[in-house]
Structures are given as C-alpha cells and as structure tokens.
Amino acid sequence: MNKTIAVIRGDGIGPEIVGEAIGVLDAVAAKFGHTFTYREAPMGGNAIDAFGVPLPESSLKTCLESDSVLLGAVGGPKWDAQPPANRPERGLLQLRSAMGLYTNVRPARMFADLSAACPLRTDIAARGIDFVVVRELIGGVYFGDHSTATVDGEQKATDIMSYSEHEIRRVAHVAFQMARKRRRRVTSVDKANVLDTSRLWRRVVTEVAAEYPDVELLHMYVDNAAMQIVRDPSQFDVIVTENLFGDILSDEASQITGSIGMIPSSSMGQGTRGLYEPIHGSAPDIAGQDKANPIGTILAAAMMLRYSFDMAAEADAVEAAVDAALKAGCRCGDILLGGGTAIGCREMGCQIRSRI
Numbered sequence: 001m002n003k004t005i006a007v008i009r010g011d012g013i014g015p016e017i018v019g020e021a022i023g024v025l026d027a028v029a030a031k032f033g034h035t036f037t038y039r040e041a042p043m044g045g046n047a048i049d050a051f052g053v054p055l056p057e058s059s060l061k062t063c064l065e066s067d068s069v070l071l072g073a074v075g076g077p078k079w080d081a082q083p084p085a086n087r088p089e090r091g092l093l094q095l096r097s098a099m100g101l102y103t104n105v106r107p108a109r110m111f112a113d114l115s116a117a118c119p120l121r122t123d124i125a126a127r128g129i130d131f132v133v134v135r136e137l138i139g140g141v142y143f144g145d146h147s148t149a150t151v152d153g154e155q156k157a158t159d160i161m162s163y164s165e166h167e168i169r170r171v172a173h174v175a176f177q178m179a180r181k182r183r184r185r186v187t188s189v190d191k192a193n194v195l196d197t198s199r200l201w202r203r204v205v206t207e208v209a210a211e212y213p214d215v216e217l218l219h220m221y222v223d224n225a226a227m228q229i230v231r232d233p234s235q236f237d238v239i240v241t242e243n244l245f246g247d248i249l250s251d252e253a254s255q256i257t258g259s260i261g262m263i264p265s266s267s268m269g270q271g272t273r274g275l276y277e278p279i280h281g282s283a284p285d286i287a288g289q290d291k292a293n294p295i296g297t298i299l300a301a302a303m304m305l306r307y308s309f310d311m312a313a314e315a316d317a318v319e320a321a322v323d324a325a326l327k328a329g330c331r332c333g334d335i336l337l338g339g340g341t342a343i344g345c346r347e348m349g350c351q352i353r354s355r356i
C-alpha cells in the first residue's frame, strides 16, 4: 500500500520523538512491503518564527491532502508572550477544526513490565488495564455560549451545554466500529438521571447500537464510571462519552497506566484520516538532550496504522516491538523505576525498530 503522511515535528522534543516514530514506520514499510511518503508540515512555535503564524496555509493544505497526520508537540516558553490568537497551540486548534476532528481516542493500556508504575492496588493492576476512551471533541459545554453578568448585585456565570442527535450519532459510530476491532463491548457514560443532553445521548447511542448487534452496550453514570476506572478497570473495552466527561475520564484513565511519555492519542472525523500524537507536550525542560521517551509517539503511529490505514498486523507488530523492548529492560528516564541506567530517545527508537 502507498500512504502519504503529513509530519508535524513541532517544538521542543517534538522533532526528536517524531524522528523515532518515522524510523519505526520505515521498519514497518520494509517488513510489510508498503511505501510511506512523508510530507513536512511546519506548525507551532517554529512556524511562528519562520512564517509569522502557527499554522501556515501550506501546512494546512499538506495535512488536508495527506492520508493522515503525525504530530509531535507544539509550544514552549519562547512563544508564551505571543498574543492568544497567535500562540503555537492555536495552530493545533485550527488544524483540528479544519480537519473536522470530532472524536478523540485515548487508549489506557498498562504494560506488564511497567506495572510497578501503576498507582492502583497490585491485585487490581494484576487483572490488566486495556481500554480506550472515545471522547466527543467539538460539542457540549466547551463549545456552548459562555457568559458572565451581574444579577441582583452579584456575578452570575452561565455555560450552555447542548448536543444535537447527529453530533452524538457520529461519535457513537466511531466507538462501535472501534469495539469491533477490539473486545466488542461499549460502555456509554452519561448523567442521564440529571441532564437532558445525557438523556438524548443515551437514546441516540442505544439507537446506534442496534446497527452493531455483535457489540455489547452498557450505560454508566459518569460518577460511577470515575469510580469503576480505579476500582476495576479490567471491565472496560471502549468507553464513549461527551466532551466534558471525556476530558476528565481520559486523564484519569491515562494516569492509572504510568508515565505520560507512553500514551498516544488520535483525533478523527469523517473518513479514515486522523491526527495522531502523544498526549504530552513539548517538554522544553528536556528538549535537545536525547532524554525524551518516544514510545507515546511510536504508539500513536501504531494507532495510525490500525485505525487510518486498516493495517492491524502492522500495528500489532509495533505494539509487540514496544512490549519486547520493555521486557528486555529498555527504559528512558521517565520510566526508570527503582534504579538502572536510562537510555536516550534515539536508542529507544533503535531498540524498538530492531524488534519489528
């Protein structure tokens, strides 16, 4: 297969971690007989320096014309004084909106060899953690009207939360399709005992479920879901939820698996093109020192193979290579538990590549 990948290296550790992810993709291409063509798309602080804006037109065009987008991270102290409309992160928001990315997918998966980094009780961690949070990304209270007014001599603030059926339906389809590639169980999280938006959410998700009779659907209130994620995460396969609940639950889910440097994320819209990135930022404190852990970005590349290119065997190979490198004792500084010597970003990339 031939695929074109837009590459946003970004700022800070971005170029280092993306370089290693590309090395792994090249190893996959060589082993499985694919051709990946990379097209550079500058975005973030470096784009402000070179073009005066965080997302140049040419970069946006490259992303929209590619089969998928791989991103490192953007931002850093050098650009903190930029006006809000021209900050590096603004480029990311513009890109998400222009690509119509209405779903964010964040896996919570614990690596057996890093179980010591799991903050949960040993018997709970032993049952395993392997689920994904599918979050609606461009609706709900974050995108409703916000206002603050003086009423009866005091300040009153209001945020409007609204959802339309089509906004719920499209993200529900993503969740059910994802469940079909996993263990076929969807847990829809809402607050239907209190909120109208949640009652609509529950009705529409239930309707969509009828199109996926091979996938089990459960409903759970968000307060219970927050509790169940730490009580017994092994019960979850795919969690689907609205924007605000998903923001909170996906952070909770990623923290129970260990280091921030290990976790990938994807944002998707209509069709198969997605934006794949690690969940962390540009880590300016370790940039340019060969200390960054590239695994989050490498696993983001694996998600791209699985979900955008429908290359399950190739994605499995990348995930297995990461597992094998960890089993062999390879550790960057952020996942070095209880002593030993840390390896650098380049060496970690090399160790994973050699196991594809």
Ligand code: NAD
Pocket (backbone or CB within 6 Å): 017, 072, 073, 074, 075, 076, 077, 089, 092, 260, 261, 262, 277, 279, 280, 281, 282, 283, 284, 285, 286, 291, 292, 293, 294, 296, 334
């Ligand atoms: P951060 O995630 O960059 O760093 C937090 C801590 O985690 C730091 O100590 C860092 O060294 C460490 N860390 C992060 N990724 C690591 C990795 N792969 N390996 C080893 N250690 C790692 O968060 P921050 O410091 O709050 O933000 C730095 C910059 O990144 C800011 O400008 C912020 O706006 C930006 N940011 C960008 C994105 C994005 O591009 N999607 C997301 C979050 C933050």
